[in-house]
Amino acid sequence: MAPLIVNDIISQNTNFFLAFLIGMGFGFILESSGFSSSRKLVGVFYGYDTVVLKVFFTAAITAMLGLLFLSLFNWIDLDMVYINPTYLYSTIAGGIIMGAGFILGGFCPGTSFCAASIGKIDAMFFIAGMFLGVFIFAEGYPLWEGFYKAKFMGIPTLSQVLGLKDGIVVLGIIIVALGMFWVGEWAESCFPREEY
């Protein structure tokens, strides 16, 4: 049955319209959880505010579990869902550069758009920088094209790499997430938090 677009149950235009609505939900939830504040986001790296950890991992395990159940009932064909390919080197290097961008800039791309749309001027400058960063990547592409495409591993899932069933992997991640929530709550009780 699902994904609806792959099975031609909805048209391309309907898909784009629904993309807008999905985006609205995404933006509303990020903003109302406090992701429009850089000081709140960065709190997770100092322990005074772990909202990022809680929202991010709750969302991840909710979605994992939901998709697992939907596929179990044959309501969605997970083979038709886009899974990002793994190019080991560029994924690692990209992650390192993004992590540096996160702690320096205080946002990631999605949250910067949320913050800018409620009037955060620092987020607008972050977005300007982000456009510049994408432009630099595009213009210098021949320089890093080889590295960008190196060590292609196909589109493996974590369960395939570990040789475990999806359900077991998801269960493991849920347990890890619950442990992290506990640490997060503990950290917040240790460090004072200002209002910003």
Place this chain on the structure above:
Amino acid sequence: MMNTSQQKTKTKTRYINPYLGGVLLGLVLIAANFISGRGLGASGAAKSTIVAAVETVSPKHAENATFYKEYSASHPEGPMKAWLVFQMLGVIAGAFLSGAVFNRLKLKVEHSPKITSRKRIIFAILGGILFGFGSQLGRGCTSGSALSGMAVLSYGGFISMAFIFGTAYALAYFVRKNWI
């Protein structure tokens, strides 16, 4: 006691419970996969914008440079007719709506009292450049690669997540004066 706590909630910036926010975000992510067969994203829309801008300003350059050639080969409908572009327009609208509902619409530079607005903005630009570049190299950012990737158990998604957060933790000490 009652009174002081009520006053506190009045002056406090009100956010929804993070676990509730997470469950709702997870449901949105399921909806994206169920309807469109893909996850959420953000940096892809920035890429679309840059490609569209370059194609408009310098069509000749866009025809010759490898990056733009590869992009238009894989996106025959043009850079702006993309799922992520519509989704990001929704994000902007949704965040604005939330800001309006919770009374948070205000033009300001948010920064720690220990640093100037100017310093905050310089670091925001620097962070933006790194994030923009890194998201292209890593084929997606925190939402597209890490969160959406993890939801479908993508190996790459977990690697992205680990290195984004790991690096930020590793560097946190050196820039602590910007935040705490």
